[in-house]
Amino acid sequence: MSAVHAAPRAVVAGVGVVAPTGVTADEHWQAVLAGKSGIDRISRFDPSGYPVRLAGEVSGYPIEERVPARLIAQTDRYTQLGLAAAADALADAGVDPARVPEYRMAVVTASSSGGCEFGQREMQSLHAKDPSWVGVYQSIAWFYAATTGQVSIRHGMRGPSGVLCAEQAGGLDALGQARRLIRDGLGLVVTGGTDASLSPYGFVAQLATGRLSTVEDPRRAYLPFDEQASGHLPGEGGAILVLRPEQDCPDHLGVVLGYAAGFDPPPGSDRPPAVRRTIELALRDAGVTPAEVDVVFADAAGIPAEDLAEARAIGEVFGPGAVPVTAPKTLTGRLYGGAAPLDVVTALLALREGTIPHTVGPTRLAHGCDIDLVLGQPRHRPMDTALVLARGYGGFTAALVVGRGTRGA
Amino acid sequence: MARKAVITGIGVVAPGGPDRESFWDLLVAGRTATRGITLFDPAGHRSRIAAEVDFDPLAAGLTTRQVRRMDRAAQFAVVSTREAVADSGLELSTLDPSRIAVSVGSAIGCTSGLEEEFEVLSDDGRQWLLDHTYGVPHLYGYMVPSTLAVEVARDVAAEGPVVLVSTGCTSGLDAIGHAARLIEEGTADVAVTGATDAPVSPIALACFDAIKATSPNNDDPGHASRPFDARRDGFVLGEGSAVLVLEEAGAARRRGARIYAEVGGFAGRSNAFHMTGLRPDGREMAEAIDAALAMARRDGTGIDYINAHGSGTKQNDRHETAAFKRSLGAHAYRVPVSSIKSMIGHSLGAIGSIEVAACALALQRQVVPPTANLAEPDPECDLDYVPVTARVHRMSGVLCVGSGFGGFQSAMVLTRV
Numbered sequence: 001m002s003a004v005h006a007a008p009r010a011v012v013a014g015v016g017v018v019a020p021t022g023v024t025a026d027e028h029w030q031a032v033l034a035g036k037s038g039i040d041r042i043s044r045f046d047p048s049g050y051p052v053r054l055a056g057e058v059s060g061y062p063i064e065e066r067v068p069a070r071l072i073a074q075t076d077r078y079t080q081l082g083l084a085a086a087a088d089a090l091a092d093a094g095v096d097p098a099r100v101p102e103y104r105m106a107v108v109t110a111s112s113s114g115g116c117e118f119g120q121r122e123m124q125s126l127h128a129k130d131p132s133w134v135g136v137y138q139s140i141a142w143f144y145a146a147t148t149g150q151v152s153i154r155h156g157m158r159g160p161s162g163v164l165c166a167e168q169a170g171g172l173d174a175l176g177q178a179r180r181l182i183r184d185g186l187g188l189v190v191t192g193g194t195d196a197s198l199s200p201y202g203f204v205a206q207l208a209t210g211r212l213s214t215v216e217d218p219r220r221a222y223l224p225f226d227e228q229a230s231g232h233l234p235g236e237g238g239a240i241l242v243l244r245p246e247q248d249c250p251d252h253l254g255v256v257l258g259y260a261a262g263f264d265p266p267p268g269s270d271r272p273p274a275v276r277r278t279i280e281l282a283l284r285d286a287g288v289t290p291a292e293v294d295v296v297f298a299d300a301a302g303i304p305a306e307d308l309a310e311a312r313a314i315g316e317v318f319g320p321g322a323v324p325v326t327a328p329k330t331l332t333g334r335l336y337g338g339a340a341p342l343d344v345v346t347a348l349l350a351l352r353e354g355t356i357p358h359t360v361g362p363t364r365l366a367h368g369c370d371i372d373l374v375l376g377q378p379r380h381r382p383m384d385t386a387l388v389l390a391r392g393y394g395g396f397t398a399a400l401v402v403g404r405g406t407r408g409a
Numbered sequence: 410m411a412r413k414a415v416i417t418g419i420g421v422v423a424p425g426g427p428d429r430e431s432f433w434d435l436l437v438a439g440r441t442a443t444r445g446i447t448l449f450d451p452a453g454h455r456s457r458i459a460a461e462v463d464f465d466p467l468a469a470g471l472t473t474r475q476v477r478r479m480d481r482a483a484q485f486a487v488v489s490t491r492e493a494v495a496d497s498g499l500e501l502s503t504l505d506p507s508r509i510a511v512s513v514g515s516a517i518g519c520t521s522g523l524e525e526e527f528e529v530l531s532d533d534g535r536q537w538l539l540d541h542t543y544g545v546p547h548l549y550g551y552m553v554p555s556t557l558a559v560e561v562a563r564d565v566a567a568e569g570p571v572v573l574v575s576t577g578c579t580s581g582l583d584a585i586g587h588a589a590r591l592i593e594e595g596t597a598d599v600a601v602t603g604a605t606d607a608p609v610s611p612i613a614l615a616c617f618d619a620i621k622a623t624s625p626n627n628d629d630p631g632h633a634s635r636p637f638d639a640r641r642d643g644f645v646l647g648e649g650s651a652v653l654v655l656e657e658a659g660a661a662r663r664r665g666a667r668i669y670a671e672v673g674g675f676a677g678r679s680n681a682f683h684m685t686g687l688r689p690d691g692r693e694m695a696e697a698i699d700a701a702l703a704m705a706r707r708d709g710t711g712i713d714y715i716n717a718h719g720s721g722t723k724q725n726d727r728h729e730t731a732a733f734k735r736s737l738g739a740h741a742y743r744v745p746v747s748s749i750k751s752m753i754g755h756s757l758g759a760i761g762s763i764e765v766a767a768c769a770l771a772l773q774r775q776v777v778p779p780t781a782n783l784a785e786p787d788p789e790c791d792l793d794y795v796p797v798t799a800r801v802h803r804m805s806g807v808l809c810v811g812s813g814f815g816g817f818q819s820a821m822v823l824t825r826v
Contacts, residue, residue: 127534144575149815205552394559
């Protein structure tokens, strides 16, 4: 790093959204403001035999119109959603990758469960029949690097690409890594993540955690911070963002100001969870005081102990009830690798519009969750800075601070 | 003075020997650990050979619950972590846990656990709608590869950044490169980092069968992995894990740690060409090598040994031979190059970490491991591939490269301190 020139700031040049709430950023934002849920009965397979039948699917979206047939054949749905969102994000950024030096572009995505529907199909062929039934694309469709690899090929990006997995926290780790690369001097990084674990195997694996809500009413199943919190629902999709150095992109959607990651102590430890420290490190990295944060997008697991830990950490950093907190993910379900990138997009739109979207579902906060959870309707106020939190199964914790962009509404 | 990361501890679980020293002994002896598959019945597969680890998780120190909960890749990772931490002499419990990072690589995560459970859940492939009542409680831990990082982080009680890096067959190199970066930028003071994969399972074998990437030399498994040899016919699957303890160099020196090597430089590039194909000119790998050298403030002549990707496919061997010439020029013809995959097979994401471990040991012991089975060099591969016999050699800088599905090309320079 040069001593003379400060590292460039990473700005969000464009976004692509493929979520249960919408397949463009605008559609998603309108649904969030209207409190319109993407949660419904699962249609991708027959869920009637399972104790949970609800999820957030990306529906009414003909992916074959968005991704070339050749790529459809060799990819799982999670990569198809990623390819579509990446193309949208690049279009939104108004960048033609062919005009950026190839080694100054990279792709860093998060994945949590890889190509699980594709993999299930191939494993079924293998075990019901024989090894010769496994297709030639299994080796490149199933693994967690498929989306980064395919996006880098499609758009000719030859810089230092990567794939980070930290369950639901991985999306912020990808953004944090993308920011590092911009600070290192890259000109463009495609980042974020998508996941699509709504195949029978992905779903049954999630059921095994006992963390999914078995409440049958879609409006009452995922109630983070509520006294009736009963777990969460799964979803699919996510968001892809294009980061660029500020000097190359004066008209941007927001600035990545700070990032930090931490990990919870092992089970049984008397040490506190990592969330408070991670928030503090991210704020310090951003050069932002707690009082300067206008809104917090919470991880909002809907698991009472985790909600309490997150609420306490927010209270300890900002003061009890001192900062508005929201969790639009109740409208999509948890999107794993795609969740935090979508939250970042929502946060940037919130800053741009001066509107905090409300959290749909919770009505009475659980004892000890002393946060100002935005309920009932969106809250309007001018804002500059948002904090996005994400926590991944097993103890992953990440925090990202973003600032308002220059691009007008 | 810029912060650098040094390697102070090494743990290895590899074919042919379940710990670091038996691994090194195998390399120096030029012995091959490839054999007919014993972990399951490979009948019906095109390639029925692999380099397997003879591994007893209970004897290796895991508890019965850990053995039940962890899939084979996680078991490898935790066992090699413990060996690395013990080797470093570092008392992790005396450190601030928030300054300890974990970065684990894996190409295919907990596939062996996923596939074993799939057989039960699907009634041996009969049901698409899997019967969840047969789901084990830790099933989700197999679905998400991040479990591998969770297990390592919990075992060392790390509370700093923890992540699983999954970039196909460069995962191991990339995970260690990421960990070094966390130390260099000041996010962590210590990193426990490496990679693990346990792909000797029917689905992994079948997916490589399908693209004819693996060797069908089932009649002579001990000689099937033949990087740079004219008679090579694909790679031989392997398995295992290596974990390193990285420390900030100044702190390691102050505590008088034994330092194997410094992570001088690391870089990755993508070929943006093909998910499995490589262009013969080796351009992107050469770009990664050049960037890693620049970071290490060395030119090509500062490299005294190259640990090649050397998978034993024709396209790879020619691709990286071209890359070495592109980056090192005439020096490429003078520097010994070898592939330990000739002995321990190709363990996908894990292999990069095992190769970095081999490079650190080579640097410390000033011995170059050989390329086993190299009897009849491919005329298009005209470098010094150290056939068959290990070589005593003076080294101060070592280059380790990897190449993976998805187009990933990675290079790391280790330097002697």
